Amino acid sequence: MAAADLGTAEWERSKITNQDINLLKKLGISKKPKAVCFPSEESYPSPPMGYRVSFVDHLIRGLSAPIHPFLRGLLFVYGLQLHHLTPNSILHISIFITLCEAFLGVQPNWALWKRIFFCRRNGSSNVAYNIGGVVISVRSSVNYFDVKLPDSVQGWRKKWLYIQEENHGCAEDNIPPFDGAEKILRRRSWDAEATEEEKASTEALMTRIHELQNTRGKELSGIQITAYFLRARVQPLQARKNPLWNYAGDEDTDRLSTNLEVKDLDRLVRKISSLNKKDPIPSSCRVKPYSATNALPKEGASEATASAQSPPPAVSPKNKRKRNDAEDSGTSKPEEAVPSRQKATYDPYLETLISSDDEEVVPASNVAARTSTSHTLVASETPVEGEETSPPQQNVGAATPPSSPLVPSPKRARIDTIPEPTLQISSSSSPLLDDPMIKELLRIGAQFVGYRDYASKTEEKLAEANERANTLAQKLEQCEEARKKAESDAVQARREADKAKADAAGVEDLRKRLHAAETSLSEHITAQSAREEAITKRLRTQNRRFVNKTSQEFELEDPDNDPLLDAVSFLEFHGTEAREGIDEARTGLSRLFPYFFPKKEEPATFLALAKCFNPPEDLGLKMRHENMKVAVESTVALVADSQQTIDWAKVGNTEQIEQAKWRSLIKAAKLNTKKILAYLGIKPSSTPSSSRPEV
Structure with missing residues (x-):
């Protein structure tokens, strides 16, 4: 295959x-x-x-x-x-x-x-x-x-x-x-x-x-x-x-x-x-x-x-x-010669240069046509110019036609021996063959037949050449039309290329602007991420501070899985707790303010109110001292009202009384404290007083 x-x-x-x-x-x-x-x-x-x-x-x-x-x-x-x-x-x-x-x-x-x-x-x-x-x-x-x-x-x-x-x-x-x-x-x-x-x-x-x-x-x-x-x-x-x-x-x-x-x-x-x-x-x-x-x-x-x-x-x-x-x-096969004044033409696609069945075809030798005498005319290697021949023979070889300046000389053909039928020549015809004139006529006839065959072949080749020239002319016309169309397409392509260049310039400008926008957006996203991270960090710090101050730590029931939002949620819980604590503290401080600062007006802000209860001295100790002063004065008034004579020097001289005796006296007086206060018009609180005497 x-x-x-x-x-x-x-x-x-x-x-x-x-x-x-x-x-x-x-x-x-x-x-x-x-x-x-x-x-x-x-x-x-x-x-x-x-x-x-x-x-x-x-x-x-x-x-x-x-x-x-x-x-x-x-x-x-x-x-x-x-x-x-x-x-x-x-x-x-x-x-x-x-x-x-x-x-x-x-x-x-x-x-x-x-x-x-x-x-x-x-x-x-x-x-x-x-x-x-x-x-x-x-x-x-x-x-x-x-x-x-x-x-x-x-x-x-x-x-x-x-x-x-x-x-x-x-x-x-x-x-x-x-x-x-x-x-x-x-x-x-x-x-x-x-x-x-x-x-x-x-x-x-x-x-x-x-x-x-x-x-x-x-x-x-x-x-x-x-x-x-x-x-x-x-x-x-x-x-x-x-x-x-x-x-x-x-x-x-x-x-x-x-x-x-x-x-x-x-x-x-x-x-x-x-x-x-x-x-x-x-x-x-x-x-x-x-x-x-x-x-x-x-x-x-x-x-x-x-x-x-x-x-x-x-x-x-x-x-x-x-x-x-x-x-x-191994050269190319023999071809018919062309006139010396013309250049040999070559078409690489002609059948004369390619071989069928993968081999070159060698043309058969040119054999001249038979004459009326039925003698075979075979092309010889050397032309015979009026040469005398031997007595009549069966095969008479006619010479090749002489070269002409108007036509090319044919190539030397291979001499093949072709069997001739035996001629039935009478004794009277043999002298005719020996006649030089008859020989010359035979030679001229053979030459005429050779020229006729060559002219026929030349006409066929001329017709082929004309047909090929017409084909080439058509192809040339087609090529010219194709060239014009190609030029038109080239102009159109050039216009499209110019338009494409302009569009490409616009696209390039858009690409640059898009790149700048992408860069700016990337920088903004980076800055936003850094800002969110900083906010999250600060919120977490505040939450830790709330936890440290209040010892109250919360847990989210439905977290958002977002560090920022979760930190804000925790802050809201702590803020709510702080607000409630501030409200309670303000209420309590507002109640205590008249007792500690009876001659002052209560501040409008919670911070100023809280600062009032956080002076350098101890407000509780001061309050107790004031209360003790009132108690002493009340006692003095009570003694004066009873019209009893008391050596106040001895009473005020605490150095003469031992501390244990003072304690026993205070302890003995405590039993009558409520009666004394009731007498003075003071309603005692339910909170028991400290058992520690203050000196």
């Missing part, structure tokens, strides 16, 4: 982070204006005019626009687009170009490439990827550098963007327009191997590669090559003014940025390779690369022949090899 091709299902909205954008700026890839265009919210790539779809992981591995001619040739020969290649494949191409230019001193070599690499399909038995659907791998029979590629690059398909690509005029030199749904079809060029001639021409280069790998003390590795072009700040897959063997250091015109910091270089090398944190990053190459300060040796420059510097063929080779040679070389 064939694997299902995901097609457009793989594409989703690009998820490029600020860290990726900063990395591209640091590498200088987005330094030029409009060199890189980041997508907005589209979930399927729609590159602007002049842009192609690429990925962040492609750019950090050496890709940059405009694209290097060698990479454009690879894409043409393999029938691929940029998004078909994986990041590891991009790194393989970058290392190969750096190896050729900086360490071998030659241009990127197509023959050498075929000796080392081949293409294979990426995917599983159930799923065939479209994004990164092709992997460039090293042949198992080749001893090549250990690049230490990671097994997988996580999330690279989600980080796509647009890079600006220049128009090179010639179609086969341009990258095909983006088509995310185009299926990847296998071509013979994927497995193309170098011919014996190409192997011989690149044997010296392969020997040099083995020397770079195995020279003791000067071993070169894939990580060293990767770190070299990252340090040099030159993108290997970018079309450059000078090759790397002319690299001029910090002043080189092809540098994209200044030198990277050591930590940034280490982080980038580990990101694109499988090195762990313990593996060291080479600070330099053990083999000094060719540059402006390390020029190419003269013998090395002379060995860089045209065959050793050949890029991938954009069209079929001009030497027109036979079919077997073409199949072995």
Whole structure:
């Protein structure tokens, strides 16, 4: 069961982070204006005019626009687009170009490439990827550098963007327009191997590669090559003014940025390779690369022949090899030649460049039409110009038509032997065949038939070209309408953006005011909380004082579970108790006031009244002294009224009477106290007097 091709299902909205954008700026890839265009919210790539779809992981591995001619040739020969290649494949191409230019001193070599690499399909038995659907791998029979590629690059398909690509005029030199749904079809060029001639021409280069790998003390590795072009700040897959063997250091015109910091270089090398944190990053190459300060040796420059510097063929080779040679070389299938004064056009989506059943289709050789004499006309390798032939034969081969300045010469076709039916020629007809005029007529007829067939094919192709031109005109008209609509949408979007900016400014002002209000409210809440806590503390202090004064502690039946409210409730209980106590005290003090202060007016406030009963002297003792004075005076009056003679000197001389005798006398007088008081008109109180005499 064939694997299902995901097609457009793989594409989703690009998820490029600020860290990726900063990395591209640091590498200088987005330094030029409009060199890189980041997508907005589209979930399927729609590159602007002049842009192609690429990925962040492609750019950090050496890709940059405009694209290097060698990479454009690879894409043409393999029938691929940029998004078909994986990041590891991009790194393989970058290392190969750096190896050729900086360490071998030659241009990127197509023959050498075929000796080392081949293409294979990426995917599983159930799923065939479209994004990164092709992997460039090293042949198992080749001893090549250990690049230490990671097994997988996580999330690279989600980080796509647009890079600006220049128009090179010639179609086969341009990258095909983006088509995310185009299926990847296998071509013979994927497995193309170098011919014996190409192997011989690149044997010296392969020997040099083995020397770079195995020279003791000067071993070169894939990580060293990767770190070299990252340090040099030159993108290997970018079309450059000078090759790397002319690299001029910090002043080189092809540098994209200044030198990277050591930590940034280490982080980038580990990101694109499988090195762990313990593996060291080479600070330099053990083999000094060719540059402006390390020029190419003269013998090395002379060995860089045209065959050793050949890029991938954009069209079929001009030497027109036979079919077997073409199949072995892995180039695209033979095509009909075009006039020399016209440029060959290329459409990457034509059936002539893709193969059905995952293989290229080799067209059959052109066979001329039969003449009236029923002789088969087969195209030969060399044209026959009026050459005499041997006596009559059964198969007569007509020469190919001579090249015309107005029409292109057809390609050399493969010679197939076609069995001819035996002609029944009479003896009289044999001389006719030997007649030079008849031969010339046969040759002219065959040439006419060839021109007629070619003209018919040319008319068909012209009709197809006209139809394609009409289609392109319609598409151009649609593009123009789309452009006008896009401009209108852009103006509307700009207006909406201006309005959004104004609204955003208002929103920002509201946000600031809201923040200020929230801050003020927070401060107010904090102050209120502190105030409530202080009030609660003071209420609790007052309650404790009430409890200490009155020894009366209350319990709430239904507490509010709020410290402030509960403290207020306790205070209310204590306040009620205090008010009742004050009322009772005022009543009692008001009754006692006339006795203690008979000549004063009672104060209006309770505090003044209480102060009257709290003088420095003892009011109770004073009151008793007054009462005793009254009692003495009453006694004196009573004695005087009785007209008895008493020696008051003796009575007042207390020193002559012992204290015990005074007590006995007072005790004896107490029995008659009530009678005496009744006589004086004083009603005694029910409270018994103190038994302690006061002297």
